[in-house]
Amino acid sequence: MSHLWRYLLRENPMQIETTRAIRRFTVSGDYTATTQRTITRILFGLLYVLYAWFLVTIVMYKDDMSQGILWFEFGLLTLLIPGSLYTAISGERERMTWDSLILTNLSPSRILAGKLLWRLSLAGIIMLIFLPPLLLTHCTSHYNKSYALPALLWIQFLLAAWCVFLATFTVYISANTKRSVATLSIVTLSLLFTLVLLPMLMSVFGVSMTSDSAFTQGYTYGYENTRPPTAWIVSSLIAHLNPALVILWMENSSQTMISSDMWRDSGIFLIAPFLYLIGAGLCVAGTLKALARLGMPMQATRKEKGG
Amino acid sequence: MQPMISAENLRKTYGTLVAVEGWTLDLYPGDIFGFIGPNGAGKTTTIKMLATLIQPTSGSATVNGIDVVRFPREVRPYIGYMPDAFGVYDDIKVWEYLDFFCAAYDPPKESRPEIIERVLTVTDLMEKRDAYVQTLSRGMQQRLCLAKCLVHDPKVLLLDEPASGLDPRARIDIKKLIARLGALGKTIIVSSHILPELADFCNKIGIQERGKLLVSGDVETIVRQLQPTRQLMISVRNDDSAVTRLLETLRDHPLIEKVTRDTDTPYTVRVAFTGNVEQQAILLRSLIAEEHPLTSFAESAMDLEDVFLRVTTGKVH
Numbered sequence: 042m043s044h045l046w047r048y049l050l051r052e053n054p055m056q057i058e059t060t061r062a063i064r065r066f067t068v069s070g071d072y073t074a075t076t077q078r079t080i081t082r083i084l085f086g087l088l089y090v091l092y093a094w095f096l097v098t099i100v101m102y103k104d105d106m107s108q109g110i111l112w113f114e115f116g117l118l119t120l121l122i123p124g125s126l127y128t129a130i131s132g133e134r135e136r137m138t139w140d141s142l143i144l145t146n147l148s149p150s151r152i153l154a155g156k157l158l159w160r161l162s163l164a165g166i167i168m169l170i171f172l173p174p175l176l177l178t179h180c181t182s183h184y185n186k187s188y189a190l191p192a193l194l195w196i197q198f199l200l201a202a203w204c205v206f207l208a209t210f211t212v213y214i215s216a217n218t219k220r221s222v223a224t225l226s227i228v229t230l231s232l233l234f235t236l237v238l239l240p241m242l243m244s245v246f247g248v249s250m251t252s253d254s255a256f257t258q259g260y261t262y263g264y265e266n267t268r269p270p271t272a273w274i275v276s277s278l279i280a281h282l283n284p285a286l287v288i289l290w291m292e293n294s295s296q297t298m299i300s301s302d303m304w305r306d307s308g309i310f311l312i313a314p315f316l317y318l319i320g321a322g323l324c325v326a327g328t329l330k331a332l333a334r335l336g337m338p339m340q341a342t343r344k345e346k347g348g
Numbered sequence: 349m350q351p352m353i354s355a356e357n358l359r360k361t362y363g364t365l366v367a368v369e370g371w372t373l374d375l376y377p378g379d380i381f382g383f384i385g386p387n388g389a390g391k392t393t394t395i396k397m398l399a400t401l402i403q404p405t406s407g408s409a410t411v412n413g414i415d416v417v418r419f420p421r422e423v424r425p426y427i428g429y430m431p432d433a434f435g436v437y438d439d440i441k442v443w444e445y446l447d448f449f450c451a452a453y454d455p456p457k458e459s460r461p462e463i464i465e466r467v468l469t470v471t472d473l474m475e476k477r478d479a480y481v482q483t484l485s486r487g488m489q490q491r492l493c494l495a496k497c498l499v500h501d502p503k504v505l506l507l508d509e510p511a512s513g514l515d516p517r518a519r520i521d522i523k524k525l526i527a528r529l530g531a532l533g534k535t536i537i538v539s540s541h542i543l544p545e546l547a548d549f550c551n552k553i554g555i556q557e558r559g560k561l562l563v564s565g566d567v568e569t570i571v572r573q574l575q576p577t578r579q580l581m582i583s584v585r586n587d588d589s590a591v592t593r594l595l596e597t598l599r600d601h602p603l604i605e606k607v608t609r610d611t612d613t614p615y616t617v618r619v620a621f622t623g624n625v626e627q628q629a630i631l632l633r634s635l636i637a638e639e640h641p642l643t644s645f646a647e648s649a650m651d652l653e654d655v656f657l658r659v660t661t662g663k664v665h
Contacts, residue, residue, distance in 0.1 A: 052451075052453045052457075054448050054449075054451035057437070057440060057444065060440060061437060061438065061439040062437075062438055064439040064440075065438075065439050085621045136435035137431065137433055137434050137435040138434070138435045138436070138437060140399075140401055140429070140431055140434075141429075141434065141449070142452075142495065143401075144399070144400070144401075144424050144427065144429055145424075145449060145452035145453055145500075146424075146452060146453050146454050147427070147452045173479070204379075336421075337403075337419055337420060338397075338400050338402055338403035338416075338417065340402060
């Protein structure tokens with residue numbers, strides 16, 4: 042285990058990615074693009090303001106802000122991880138550093154670990170930063186608490202697993218596309234589809250996606266007496282693994298409502314983090330395979346640039 | 349002696365386009381092979397096949413006796429590859445960049461600083477040790493790329509257009525650097541479409557056009573193959589009668605194939621001489637003995653440019 046730790050993390054030359062990232066966002070000097078640094082600082086500034094607002098609201102008004110914080114945290118991580126990883130492999134190929142990389146002794150697992158390390162560390166830091174206000178709002182709230190403490194911690198675990206899945210999925214797509222813009226498009230469209238469009242579509246077909254399911258009723262709309270088609274079942278399952286909805290459903294109030302949804306009744310969303318981790322494992326395996334393939338002499342199908 | 353690089357009938361096709369065909373070559377330790385050809389001749393494709401980055405359609409190649417197609421990972425430690433277009437990682441310093449590549453070849457950790465010092469010295473980048481890579485000029489980035497190729501002390505260097513896009517001073521610097529590496533016993537393939545770049549320091553050349561290696565070998569042998577006679581330029585005092593007398597004398601000489609009055613240089617005749625250097629000396633002595641008013645007697649060596657123009661047709665894919 043310690044050998045693996047040394048090999049993949051502590052003595053992995055790809056740790057230079059972390060150095061580069063830290064410098065890009067923090068170090069002043071004339072070597073970094075000023076515009077990029079300014080935009081980054083403005084974004085971070087806005088985050089500081091929002092974070093301060095959360096804290097002030099919690100302390101001054103004793104409101105339970107946990108759901109708002111959790112959704113914000115989820116949204117931030119969902120944007121940040123693909124945004125920082127979509128160039129991971131395709132970017133190397135675009136800026137023509139990939140050939141140099143594969144001619145070294147670096148194994149695909151080391152390359153992958155190096156690519157994921159700082160991004161997942163950053164996600165972890167963000168989650169840690171949001172943990173104190175979450176606990177504070179939970180402890181100081183005057184009114185009914187939105188979440189039981191175990192549910193709150195469980196959602197943190199869910200978000201961590203979501204981050205791992207999202208990161209590995211983005212790298213997988215990046216390893217299988219030649220252009221970073223293609224990677225970003227595929228990941229963005231996949232997220233839009235699974236997080237927004239699919240739940241909307243399933244709602245149209247009778248799957249209740251909101252906590253007021255008592256009003257919408259019925260997951261078996263149109264299929265009352267027959268078994269729903271497999272595609273319907275799978276789509277419905279994917280829609281129920283949406284972290285934003287899981288955050289919603291784990292709220293105390295929603296548990297008191299009469300739910301008539303088959304997945305929610307079975308508590309399937311409770312295993313969501315594990316399914317994310319399984320998905321992440323599959324993405325890692327796929328990425329390692331793609332990197333191994335990219336490291337071999339290519340059966341190029343078009344004329345290479347140059348003479 | 350086992351060749352360091354050996355290729356046998358390498359061929360690469362892209363659909364119906366034949367990029368490289370029948371590429372056969374043996375290079376030995378210390379050889380600096382100038383790989384000349386116009387743009388689109390297939391130089392980059394050939395180099396990439398040797399660098400284990402592209403799989404040949406057919407044929408075989410070995411580096412240090414190891415098959416580049418069957419065992420690419422085993423071949424790579426012996427190769428330093430500098431692509432014609434390359435990128436560098438931003439936001440890191442020169443020494444960090446080199447340390448990254450050095451570490452990526454898994455040498456003992458304690459030996460890395462020494463290796464970095466060595467390659468920085470060889471490539472004259474010591475002064476820029478702590479500079480950020482994106483602040484380096486194009487010429488310095490070329491040298492940094494070359495330094496990166498040297499961190500694992502490869503036996504073979506594959507340099508694809510290393511001087512392209514450089515100013516004259518940087519070109520001279522990179523040429524000196526390559527010559528220095530050749531002197532260290534490395535086998536180097538350096539491609540270019542600019543002839544004077546290679547003429548100075550390559551002991552072997554190959555001229556490629558439309559994917560085919562038209563000629564290859566050491567410069568002198570190729571020149572001899574293409575030009576079996578020695579071209580002598582003999583000038584006399586500014587006097588037409590002296591030129592006429594010289595032409596008459598030379599026409600009767602058994603070792604002279606052809607004599608013409610040179611149109612570019614006045615009072616000069618161009619001679620196609622079939623003899624060797626000693627016989628050339630005897631000819632000079634006899635001309636002096638016959639009191640021809642000679643002002644110069646010199647062999648006009650065929651240069652790389654002449655060779656290139658002689659063997660290529662100017663056609664590209």
